[in-house]
Amino acid sequence: MSQKLQAPRGTRDFYPDEMRLRRWLFDHFEEVARRYGFEQIDAPIVEHEELFTRKAGEEIVEQLYHFELHDRRLALRPEMTPSLARMVLARSGSLRMPLRWFSLPQCWRYERMTRGRKREHYQWNMDIWGEPDVTAEAELIAAACDLLDRVAIPRGDVKIRINNRKLLEQTLAQSVLRERPERFAPLCVVIDKIDKIGPDAVLELLTDPGGEVALPPEDGRFVVDWLGLRDLGDALSSGPAHSSGGAELSRLFELLDAYGIADRVVFDASVVRGLAYYTGVVFEAFDTAGELRAICGGGRYDNLLETLGGRHTPAVGFGLGDVVIGELLADRNLLPDCTRELDALVFPFGETERRAAVGVATALRKQGLAVDLVLNEARLKRVLSDADHNGARRVYLLGPDELARGEVLVRDLQSGEQHTEPLAEPDGEPPHN
Numbered sequence: 001m002s003q004k005l006q007a008p009r010g011t012r013d014f015y016p017d018e019m020r021l022r023r024w025l026f027d028h029f030e031e032v033a034r035r036y037g038f039e040q041i042d043a044p045i046v047e048h049e050e051l052f053t054r055k056a057g058e059e060i061v062e063q064l065y066h067f068e069l070h071d072r073r074l075a076l077r078p079e080m081t082p083s084l085a086r087m088v089l090a091r092s093g094s095l096r097m098p099l100r101w102f103s104l105p106q107c108w109r110y111e112r113m114t115r116g117r118k119r120e121h122y123q124w125n126m127d128i129w130g131e132p133d134v135t136a137e138a139e140l141i142a143a144a145c146d147l148l149d150r151v152a153i154p155r156g157d158v159k160i161r162i163n164n165r166k167l168l169e170q171t172l173a174q175s176v177l178r179e180r181p182e183r184f185a186p187l188c189v190v191i192d193k194i195d196k197i198g199p200d201a202v203l204e205l206l207t208d209p210g211g212e213v214a215l216p217p218e219d220g221r222f223v224v225d226w227l228g229l230r231d232l233g234d235a236l237s238s239g240p241a242h243s244s245g246g247a248e249l250s251r252l253f254e255l256l257d258a259y260g261i262a263d264r265v266v267f268d269a270s271v272v273r274g275l276a277y278y279t280g281v282v283f284e285a286f287d288t289a290g291e292l293r294a295i296c297g298g299g300r301y302d303n304l305l306e307t308l309g310g311r312h313t314p315a316v317g318f319g320l321g322d323v324v325i326g327e328l329l330a331d332r333n334l335l336p337d338c339t340r341e342l343d344a345l346v347f348p349f350g351e352t353e354r355r356a357a358v359g360v361a362t363a364l365r366k367q368g369l370a371v372d373l374v375l376n377e378a379r380l381k382r383v384l385s386d387a388d389h390n391g392a393r394r395v396y397l398l399g400p401d402e403l404a405r406g407e408v409l410v411r412d413l414q415s416g417e418q419h420t421e422p423l424a425e426p427d428g429e430p431p432h433n
């Protein structure tokens with residue numbers, strides 16, 4: 001097939017079957033957001049490229065779909081957070097904080113494709129602005145867990161790994177980064193690759209004299225050893241005394257216990273996230289079988305508004321993509337059977353009955369039913385087989401005899417029972433459903 005007739009690699013067409021599943025998932029996203037008091041927002045899929053280009057060596061910047069149009073450099077959004085920050089900035093004088101906003105953007109990244117990684121994906125974003133306390137992190141992590149429950153992923157199949165960049169930064173500020181604090185963001189970008197490339201390759205990148213972090217070998221080793229910590233107590237005792245980052249984590253784990261989700265979260269010093277703007281608590285949800293990439297990722301980004309020229313404004317949020325959770329559900333046979341919903345099919349035997357059939361369909365639609373009106377002269381056998389295929393509950397049959405009697409024949413496709421109903425006068429009562 002010629003290339004132009006294929007969807008670009010890494011993108012998806014959504015036929016009705018896939019669209020019904022997407023609608024099912026999005027309904028759950030929206031319902032959880034509603035239950036947590038979040039309001040929906042959206043923004044253009046195309047932004048000025050500059051909004052996304054940061055200089056910390058992040059993968060996401062290299063993966064931009066960007067183009068020039070009438071001397072403007074534009075890009076498809078690879079994520080929602082910069083657009084969200086732009087929206088907050090534009091109204092910063094009039095917005096009443098804290099804000100709880102959610103969105104369902106399609107995001108574009110020119111990725112090297114592996115399982116669960118595509119070049120476009122939809123991402124459920126939940127963000128809280130204006131709240132500096134980790135009460136906001138706890139609320140968000142609880143919402144992510146509720147989503148996992150709603151789509152019936154067995155508890156225990158997914159764990160949320162939590163860390164605090166501040167704890168790492170405060171630890172390194174006393175040692176490895178004492179003379180070079182500005183290297184912390186690029187250091188996080190390198191560390192984030194650990195799951196993909198392993199600790200030895202991370203060490204190599206951290207200590208590469210030509211790289212952005214360029215640590216001496218013993219300092220690189222110190223960082224990699226730190227990343228191996230999985231016990232918060234160990235991290236607190238090996239980190240600086242009275243680290244605010246450590247205290248935040250302890251409080252967060254206490255709060256998560258109050259939500260009843262302490263068993264679903266773990267401390268993990270290797271989680272730092274690959275986006276440069278995170279400043280505090282960071283978290284990622286993974287399948288415990290370790291087969292897939294992160295299902296969800298987020299954290300605190302208190303400085304993002306300032307980097308765009310605004311006032312310091314605390315913010316925290318996460319993004320949960322449709323692709324990875326879809327794979328997880330498919331692997332476990334948990335995707336629901338979303339069949340087409342069609343209440344009725346109306347069939348005029350010929351053109352003579354069409355006017356009355358239009359009247360029946362219109363009346364049923366006014367009652368809120370999903371109605372398919374047969375648009376051409378078809379055979380009854382074919383119509384009944386189509387109705388069955390499309391999952392219609394009832395067929396309204398209108399032949400010359402029914403029309404002569406001022407009736408319509410209603411057949412229930414599940415029970416096979418039939419009855420007649422009077423045709424409505426042109427502006428009279430509609431038939432019963």
Ligand code: HAM
Binds near residue numbers: 080297
């Ligand atoms: P992220 O970790 O880059 O974070 O993406 C969040 C989630 O989106 C990932 O965990 C993954 O499920 C999904 N995702 C990302 N890239 C792809 C891809 N190429 N194919 C399929 N799924 C993908 C962010 O984007 C942050 N802006 C999230 C955030 C919101 N932080 C604060 N607020």
